[in-house]
Amino acid sequence: MYDLVIIGGGPGGYVCAIRAAQNGLKVACVEKRQNLGGTCLNEGCIPSKALLESSHNFYNAKHHFTEHGISVNPKIDTSVMLARKDGIIKSLAGGIDMLFRKNKIDKITGTARFVSKNEIEVENNGVKTAIRSAKFVIATGSVVSQIPNVAIDEENIVSSTGALCLKKVPQELVVIGGGVIGLELGCVWSRLGANTKVLEYSDKIIPGMDDDVSEYAKKMLDAQGLEIHTSHKVLSVEKTSKNVKIEYEDIKTGKRDFVTCDVVLVCIGRRPFTQGLNLEAIGGEIDSRGFIKVDKEYKVCENIFAIGDVIPGPMLAHKAEDEGIAVADIAAGKYGHVNYNAIPSVVYTDPEIACVGLSEKALKDANIEYKIGKFNFAANSRAKAISQTQGFVKIIADKQTDRILGASIIGKEAGTLIHEISVLIEFSASAEDLSMICHAHPTLNEAIKEAALAVSKRAIHS
Structure with a gap:
């Protein structure tokens, strides 16, 4: 017993x-x-x-x-x-x-x-x-999660499990789903040389994140070689003797088309x-x-x-x-x-994407007034020195109390950097509290301090 x-x-x-x-x-x-x-x-x-x-x-x-x-x-x-x-x-x-x-x-x-x-x-x-x-x-x-009537064989039609075991780099890879798992595994094989297309049903990738974060991430990944299509509904996946054929519909226009590939990765969630x-x-x-x-x-x-x-x-x-x-x-x-408000979420693309706390949409839905501070890594000394200037830090604070309600980071080591803000959310700190903490120079963390200063329009380097 x-x-x-x-x-x-x-x-x-x-x-x-x-x-x-x-x-x-x-x-x-x-x-x-x-x-x-x-x-x-x-x-x-x-x-x-x-x-x-x-x-x-x-x-x-x-x-x-x-x-x-x-x-x-x-x-x-x-x-x-x-x-x-x-x-x-x-x-x-x-x-x-x-x-x-x-x-x-x-x-x-x-x-x-x-x-x-x-x-x-x-x-x-x-x-x-x-x-x-x-x-x-x-x-x-x-x-x-599986698409109805689509049989995953973990060879040509693969789940995330099969995508981790491909013995060779696909020439043409189609990823169904523009969420965290689809983007991460799409990046793996794209970097190794696969021509990679992403078909996402929603009107943005990483649907759970702030709109400006998703928009920036799409542009960033498009520039790296991923061909991302949002508002695309997959209608069928058919394995032929030569390849895999995916038929889809552009939700915005109603136009139907198809694409072929040697491997399709189904990543529509769990x-x-x-x-x-x-x-x-x-x-x-x-x-x-x-x-x-x-x-x-x-x-x-x-x-x-x-x-x-x-x-x-x-x-x-x-x-x-x-x-x-x-x-x-x-x-x-x-x-x-x-404390579910202090649980961070990370997407391990390059650079990484991370968020914690409440998003702008959640705050709008709850009728909570807020203010935003934003700082670009392009103005951060450490980011310049290591050639990692893509992305930004965004901090959201309560308009009345200045309490930090949420944050998003796109940039080098975002998954590590976000924890500084998680700690402050856990202890109900304000943006001013964060802005008064001395940050070592030159570090990527300084962008977080600048974003906190920007909440009250006092950023030094922008």
């Missing part, structure tokens, strides 16, 4: 298990994969970042080294690139196993289904085992994975979008919790981790809390 059993060993699940063990609970974690780490580690965040770094190095060597006086003739060996990626996954998975041993957490391989509120059945290779626990956490994550859990046995409910309904303490019922991608909110690994920690504390009789 366990105190807590977590179903799912992804970022939310394994972090929850570790914190619960630290809290003195007897813990087990059920995971269907051999490796812990979930989609993020095995076929998502980590492998995509490994390939992004490899493709970034190749692209820089081919296009930007000469301005530094360096002459090279780079060549691609995709087998080495993929082996490096796989080695990183293996190393990190081994690290999580070590943490489980250190914290005396039982790792159970298999798929779980609820029998009752205190018992699950775990099946592995046809063998079923009953496991009892006082409390459970559902952390089964999400899976790739959906919660709850299949086979037998939620009926615990009185669990699913909402209209497929998410498990939970209360403010993440409870499905009195002794069962759910976290991460299976509940409403952004599908982010770090969001799941924070929820895992909160639930592990709640399960141990402590207080658990997540």
Whole structure:
């Protein structure tokens, strides 16, 4: 009999298990994969970042080294690139196993289904085992959303999983979906030489971000070689003997056309994975979008919790981790809390795109008056020195109180820079508070201080 059993060993699940063990609970974690780490580690965040770094190095060597006086003739060996990626996954998975041993957490391989509120059945290779626990956490994550009547074969018609394992660079690549995953993987193969088209149903890419951020990002990626088409609805995807044919409609004009390619990447989002859990046995409910309904303490019922991608909110690994920690504390009789306004989101293009807090649209919808400060990296000394002058910092503050409500950054290391603003949002700081913090010179962070000064129209270098 366990105190807590977590179903799912992804970022939310394994972090929850570790914190619960630290809290003195007897813990087990059920995971269907051999490796812990979930989609993020095995076929998502980590492998995509490994390939992004490899493709970034190749692209820089081919296009930007000469301005530094360096002459090279780079060549691609995709087998080495993929082996490096796989080695990183293996190393990190081994690290999580070590943490489980250190914290005396039982790792159970298999798929779980609820029998009752205190018992699950775990099946592995046809063998079923009953496991009892006082409390459970559902952390089964999400899976790739699919287009109806389009069969993904992970060879010519691929999901994000298949796009991480292509043995050669496609000549023609079509990405269906202009969200985070589609743009990141599109950038990987575009940098390596694939002629890449992106078809996005919405009227802008990265729909969740501010309009000016999406607009700037589209121009930036178009200039890098991605051919991005917004307001394009895919009608069909047909695999022929020679290639893949995609028929689409321009929503604005109603015109229909088609494009052919050797690989099409389907990236239209992800959906919660709850299949086979037998939620009926615990009185669990699913909402209209497929998410498990939970209360403010993440409870499905009195002794069962759910976290991460299976509940409403952004599908982010770090969001799941924070929820895992909160639930592990709640399960141990402590207080658990997540500030969703302070959770950053990052797109790992080059340069990166990051945001935190509320967007302009959200503030307008809520009738909250605000003011904006904006500063371009083109006027930042460090950005000039490293030839990374694209992008800007945008800070949004309450018009009356000056409290920072949100921010967006497009630029070098945006995913790192955004955390300075996340901390300030967490502690309800004002734009003036940020502007009064001394920032080292020359650093990219100085652009954040200038944007904060710009909120009150006092920027120094613009």
